[in-house]
Amino acid sequence: MALLEVEDLDVRFYTEGGVVHAVDGLSYTLDRGERLGVVGESGAGKTVAALAILDLLDDPGRIEGGSIRVDGEEVLGADPERLRRLRGGEVGMVFQDPETALDPVYTVGEQVAEAVRVHTDLDGAAADDRAVSLLDRVGIPDPATRATQYPHEFSGGMAQRAVVAIALAGDPDLLIADEPTTALDVTIQAQLLDLLDELAADDLAVQLISHDLGVVAEFCDRALVMYAGQAVESASVDDLFYRPQHPYTAGLLSAVPRIGDDRDRLRTIPGSTPDLAAPPPGCRFHPRCPYAEDACTKRDPPLVAVDGDDHRAACLAHVDDADFDGDLDFYVEVDGEADP
């Protein structure tokens, strides 16, 4: 049995501008100890889908359907005791910005110890000791002194390590990291990824949400590509990078800057993500797709196996025919102009 099984998840936001269908029929699984990268442009539904796993969506967001099982147990509609065990217990979460995750009025040690108390049997001095050892485990030097300091005394990288320590307090099986390095500078980003790498080597499964395909290629075993609330491709990292099947995946890859690329301007896929209150009919990517045919405007394509069960895509288009060599230049816009 997979550690995490998401099946046909449906999340909508009821806004004044209409019903935003943020996650639509999302299904995927994550095994114990596996590292899954979730990629896609801003607004694809990556964060909303992750919050749904812990039933953390607030008004006007609502989970309208589907199933989320952690270790075989359903999360949706679970009682408060089960949710307490889940959040920060079986599943730890790290967000982009450590400053919003830490409370400025408590010391870092108090915050880690509180998480220890909530999720374990430890109390009092034993919880404080565990907090110091967690700070040590995430690579914070002189953890006993650091534990007595307040978040503002921590650098961004150290604060994010403290957030990881809090996420580990309940000894989770799964860590969801939502753009955990985006707010950090490049060297610190690499150090934090090294830390996640070490933790994952200890059999912790990681769901890493990232805009950065390079980070996903380096860190993850498998990747799930999301577009406009749906999964469009799911594959091992190798298959995804060398044999992308969905034109959107190919577009994302061709937008990655490469060594030797002398263009310093931003390369993007032409067009923008659709308004999820009124998504285009058929395949949601068709208005931006160079391969779109009439049928794509009518039929919402399901994920189908590409070559074996582990590689699935919501399109069996012609990316292969284009002899993909990682440089689909015809696809990409540079500064809004067609790329020569």
Ligand SMILES: Nc1ncnc2c1ncn2[C@@H]1O[C@H](COP(=O)(O)OP(=O)(O)OP(=O)(O)O)[C@@H](O)[C@H]1O
């Ligand atoms: N509170 C909210 N009210 C209305 N719509 C929302 C709300 N939160 C998210 N959405 C919508 O849900 C969709 C998915 O958002 P989500 O944050 O999951 O995207 P994302 O892929 O994580 O993007 P990013 O990389 O920018 O975080 C977006 O269209 C967004 O506008």
